[in-house]
Amino acid sequence: xxxxxxxxxxxxxxxxxxxxxxxxxxxxxxxxxxxxxxxxxxxxxxxxxxxxxxxxxxxxxxxxxxxxxxxxxxxxxxxxxxxxxxxxxxxxxxxxxxxxxxxxxxxxxxxxxxxxxxxxxxxxxxxxxxxxxxxxxxxxxxxxxxxxxxxxxxxxxxxxxxxxxxxxxxxxxxxxxxxxxxxxxxxxxxxxxxxxxxxxxxxxxxxxxxxxxxxxxxxxxxxxxxxxxxxxxxxxxxxxxxxxxxxxxxx
Ligand code: PEP
Numbered sequence: 001x002x003x004x005x006x007x008x009x010x011x012x013x014x015x016x017x018x019x020x021x022x023x024x025x026x027x028x029x030x031x032x033x034x035x036x037x038x039x040x041x042x043x044x045x046x047x048x049x050x051x052x053x054x055x056x057x058x059x060x061x062x063x064x065x066x067x068x069x070x071x072x073x074x075x076x077x078x079x080x081x082x083x084x085x086x087x088x089x090x091x092x093x094x095x096x097x098x099x100x101x102x103x104x105x106x107x108x109x110x111x112x113x114x115x116x117x118x119x120x121x122x123x124x125x126x127x128x129x130x131x132x133x134x135x136x137x138x139x140x141x142x143x144x145x146x147x148x149x150x151x152x153x154x155x156x157x158x159x160x161x162x163x164x165x166x167x168x169x170x171x172x173x174x175x176x177x178x179x180x181x182x183x184x185x186x187x188x189x190x191x192x193x194x195x196x197x198x199x200x201x202x203x204x205x206x207x208x209x210x211x212x213x214x215x216x217x218x219x220x221x222x223x224x225x226x227x228x229x230x231x232x233x234x235x236x237x238x239x240x241x242x243x244x245x246x247x248x249x250x251x
Contacts, residue, residue: 002204006222007163007229008246009042009126009208010236011066011094016045021052026239028058031246035060039229039249043236044094047080054089064092064126067100070113072121082114082121093118094126094231096152098169101128108151115162116154125162126208126231127152129190133170141168141182142189149193159201163208164190165231171211173233180224183209187226215244222248 012020024043031041044064045053054063069079085093095118096111106114115125129148131141149164166186171177178186187207194202209221210231221227229249235241 002200003038004163004204004206004228006036006039006249007042007206007208008039008242008249009064009092009094009165009229009231010044010242011097011210011231011233012043012045012049012237013066013099013233014046015237016049018049018052020045020049021056023237023239024053024057024061027242028060030239030243031058031060034250035246036249039246041246042092044092050085050090051088057089062092063088063090064094064123065090066094066097068093068095068114068118068123070110070117072117082118082123085118086121086123090123092124092126094128094165096128096148098128098130098167098172102169108148111148111152112154115152115157119154119157119161125157126165127162128165128167128210128231130167130169130172130211136168136170141186145186146189146193149190150197153197159194159198159205163206163228164194165208165210166190167210167231173212175212177212177217177221180220183221183227184224187224191226213245215241215247218245218248 042062065085068082095115100106118125131144206228208229208231209227213230214235
């Protein structure tokens with residue numbers, strides 16, 4: 001049966017200066033202890049550190065960006081294209097994080113166009129979806145998340161081109177997490193959607209959970225069916241904490 005490779009991904013957001021490379025080195029040292037062969041480890045630093053990280057990255061850690069522009073070049077002051085990201089040596093890019101959707105008005109249509117640009121250049125897109133607290137309270141979680149999945153994946157994408165990160169907006173950076181049953185229900189619904197669209201190959205697309213993952217809850221969350229890894233914000237900034245989450249894939 002097709003089974004996704006797990007990924008533990010760290011999203012550093014707008015954090016990190018040049019001396020933060022020490023955290024990458026420390027993490028690489030900890031990974032020498034070994035991780036299950038079917039688990040990849042990824043760090044997504046801010047653009048300013050992307051080249052340095054990608055140049056110095058040990059083979060045990062993949063590097064990704066946190067956003068890209070939908071166009072390949074041109075008059076877009078302050079923006080970064082997928083090709084520029086690829087040129088640093090990075091291999092992944094997060095697209096449609098809820099902070100981008102909220103702070104920069106990124107709609108599913110924009111997310112899809114950005115993912116298309118990333119995929120076109122050979123980056124793996126991590127497409128983020130997730131409901132707000134008011135949407136959850138209104139009983140709209142599944143309809144919101146599934147419409148984000150349907151509309152954010154580019155129409156010409158194949159199953160190898162992207163992974164999905166389910167991140168309830170209200171769980172990001174708050175210390176709150178959904179129940180294991182809630183996570184299982186949403187991931188099962190996303191899996192069904194992926195299988196409906198990509199048939200057997202849809203079973204091989206990783207679906208990450210994100211939102212206040214830390215060493216103390218990683219084991220429980222990562223053992224939920226259809227959870228194929230984590231997208232981690234705050235707890236990815238320190239190698240020791242991030243390594244404690246990766247421990248869920250050492251058993
Ligand atoms: C995130 O920003 O993707 C995230 C999951 O953040 P945190 O782990 O801090 O909740």
